Every structure is written in structure tokens, then in C-alpha cells.
Amino acid sequence: MSNKFAGKTAIISGGAGGIGFALAEEFGQLGMNIVIADIDQIQLAEAQQKLQAANVPVLACPLDVTNYQQWQDTVAAAHAKFGNIHMLVNNAGVGGVQGSIEETKLDTWKWVMDVNVMGVVNGTQAVAPSMKDHGQGGWIINVASMAGMNGVPYSGAYAASKAAVVSMSESWAGELKKHNIAVSALCPAFVKTRIHESLRNLQSEYKEVKNQGAHKTQAAKGNNKAKELVESGIPTSVLAKRVVEALLSGQSYIFTHPNFRGPIAYRSALLDAAFADAENSPIVSHLKDDEIKML
Numbered sequence: 001m002s003n004k005f006a007g008k009t010a011i012i013s014g015g016a017g018g019i020g021f022a023l024a025e026e027f028g029q030l031g032m033n034i035v036i037a038d039i040d041q042i043q044l045a046e047a048q049q050k051l052q053a054a055n056v057p058v059l060a061c062p063l064d065v066t067n068y069q070q071w072q073d074t075v076a077a078a079h080a081k082f083g084n085i086h087m088l089v090n091n092a093g094v095g096g097v098q099g100s101i102e103e104t105k106l107d108t109w110k111w112v113m114d115v116n117v118m119g120v121v122n123g124t125q126a127v128a129p130s131m132k133d134h135g136q137g138g139w140i141i142n143v144a145s146m147a148g149m150n151g152v153p154y155s156g157a158y159a160a161s162k163a164a165v166v167s168m169s170e171s172w173a174g175e176l177k178k179h180n181i182a183v184s185a186l187c188p189a190f191v192k193t194r195i196h197e198s199l200r201n202l203q204s205e206y207k208e209v210k211n212q213g214a215h216k217t218q219a220a221k222g223n224n225k226a227k228e229l230v231e232s233g234i235p236t237s238v239l240a241k242r243v244v245e246a247l248l249s250g251q252s253y254i255f256t257h258p259n260f261r262g263p264i265a266y267r268s269a270l271l272d273a274a275f276a277d278a279e280n281s282p283i284v285s286h287l288k289d290d291e292i293k294m295l
């Protein structure tokens with residue numbers, strides 16, 4: 001099989017289900033060796049069997065992305081089985097629980113930030129050094145969200161975590177370009193997965209999350225709406241094909257829902273208006289002619 005991916009190796013966190021598994025299938029079909037790593041060991045074994053049945057070379061590793069030692073074990077096992085790693089998909093994530101500012105428990109913030117942000121940091125710290133060293137280049141795909149491109153009322157923790165993923169992707173893209181490693185932020189809107197059932201993956205230390213009572217509030221309506229939107233979302237197989245297409249055309253941001261252009265364009269227009277306002281400000285307008293030195 002001749003394409004850019006064939007014969008190379010990908011590690012996919014959260015690869016046992018949803019978007020992660022669809023990417024495992026798609027990159028497996030393109031001839032990659034696939035390492036799926038997931039907190040759900042039952043689903044992990046099922047996913048491994050399905051990939052094996054499709055003749056995809058696969059390794060399945062138990063992994064809680066918040067645990068750096070487990071990341072190191074995953075990377076060591078991947079090297080032992082397949083050699084160099086060329087692709088990292090930081091996909092594992094949780095949707096949190098919707099709630100107003102005061103309803104959202106600190107444990108909810110910690111859970112969402114630990115999995116969605118620190119999970120990506122851990123994965124990249126565990127994989128990037130050897131990816132740089134082998135010199136063959138590669139890809140890091142960080143699964144963010146449209147929620148990372150705009151705020152989402154009653155989902156502050158989730159939106160903030162995804163904005164952080166976008167920002168890390170932009171930062172690392174600049175840093176890793178000279179190593180021929182392309183970093184992209186995948187920003188889907190709604191995809192039909194089990195993201196609205198993320199509490200099934202809740203680790204025991206985040207005790208208060210389940211006590212977040214948003215039963216009679218706007219947030220409860222939001223939780224129901226989110227479920228509806230996810231269930232009417234695009235199939236994961238469509239998303240996976242779109243990811244390959246966008247990687248091949250070298251996109252830094254991988255968008256899957258062109259119909260979300262309007263709200264994001266509105267945000268861009270607000271940013272532009274804010275610059276225009278600063279340019280007209282007698283306090284700071286003199287800065288507009290100053291040279292900007294970028295890194």
C-alpha cells in the first residue's frame with residue numbers, strides 16, 4: 001500500500017471507542033500499525049479484536065491519560081512491538097457535566113482539566129522526544145472541539161479545556177515544525193459517540209462530580225440538549241475520512257462542520273472590532289506603528 005501513512009505507527013488515546021476507534025480503523029485501513037490505549041479495558045479488548053479481524057497490526061494498552069507512568073509504559077510497549085512512533089492522536093476526553101458557574105463543582109473542573117488538558121500534555125511529553133529523535137517526521141493530532149473556538153454557556157470547564165488544547169496545538173506546531181512533525185487541532189462539532197455518557201469513565205478520586213446537582217436548572221436542560229445534539233451528530237466514520245483528507249492538505253485546524261463557520265466568523269469579527277477600537281484609543285493608538293517581533 002503506498003500512501004504517506006502506510007507502515008508507520010500511530011498511538012491513539014481513547015482508541016477503544018467513539019472518534020478514537022474510528023481513527024484507529026481508518027489509519028489501520030491505510031496500512032498503519034495501531035496502538036489503541038484506553039481506560040475502559042473491556043471496550044479495549046473488543047476494539048482490539050475488531051481491528052485484528054480487519055487485519056490491522058494492533059497493540060492494546062490500558063491507559064488513564066492522567067497518569068504519566070502509564071503513558072510511559074504505553075510508549076515503551078509501542079516501541080517494543082512496532083519500533084518508531086510517527087503519529088500521536090491525543091483523543092481521550094470527557095464531556096464533564098453542564099452547570100452554571102456556581103453549580104460546577106471544583107472536582108468537575110479538576111476532572112475535565114486533568115483528562116482533557118493534562119492528558120494531552122502527558123501524551124505529548126511521553127511521545128514527542130522519541131518522535132523528534134528518529135528524524136522521520138510525523139503527526140500530532142490533538143482532539144479539541146468547536147467548543148474550543150468559542151465559549152459555551154453552562155459548559156465553562158469543557159470549553160476552557162478545549163481552548164487550551166487549541167492553544168497547545170498552535171504552540172507545539174511552531175516548536176515541532178523544524179522536526180517535520182505537523183501538529184493539528186481537530187475541532188469537531190457534534191459527532192455521534194458516547195461523549196454525553198462520560199461519567200462512565202469517571203475516576204474515583206473526583207468524588208464530588210456526581211453530586212453536581214443541575215436537576216431543575218437551565219444546565220439540566222442543556223445536558224439533555226447536548227445528548228440530543230450528539231445523538232444527531234455526524235458518524236465517526238465520516239469524521240475519520242475527513243481527518244485524513246485534512247492531514248493530506250496540511251491543515252493546522254481540522255474542521256468537520258462547515259455549517260459552524262457563522263458563529264466563529266462572528267467571534268473573529270468581534271476580535272477585529274476590538275483591534276479597531278484599540279487603534280482609535282488615544283491611550284494606546286501610538287503602538288499601531290511599532291514593529292512587532294515574532295518568535
Ligand SMILES: NC(=O)c1ccc[n+]([C@@H]2O[C@H](COP(=O)([O-])OP(=O)(O)OC[C@H]3O[C@@H](n4cnc5c(N)ncnc54)[C@H](O)[C@@H]3O)[C@@H](O)[C@H]2O)c1
Nearest residue numbers: 014017018019039040064065092093145190191193194195
Ligand atoms: N462527540 C462529539 O460530539 C465531540 C465533539 C467535539 C470533540 N469531541 C472530543 O472527541 C474526543 C473523543 O470523544 P468521543 O466523542 O469519541 O467520546 P466517547 O466517550 O465515545 O469516547 C471517549 C473515549 O475515551 C476514553 N477515555 C475517557 N477517559 C479516559 C482516560 N482518562 N484515559 C484514557 N481513555 C479515556 C473512553 O473510554 C472512550 O473510549 C474527546 O476529546 C471529545 O472531547 C467529541
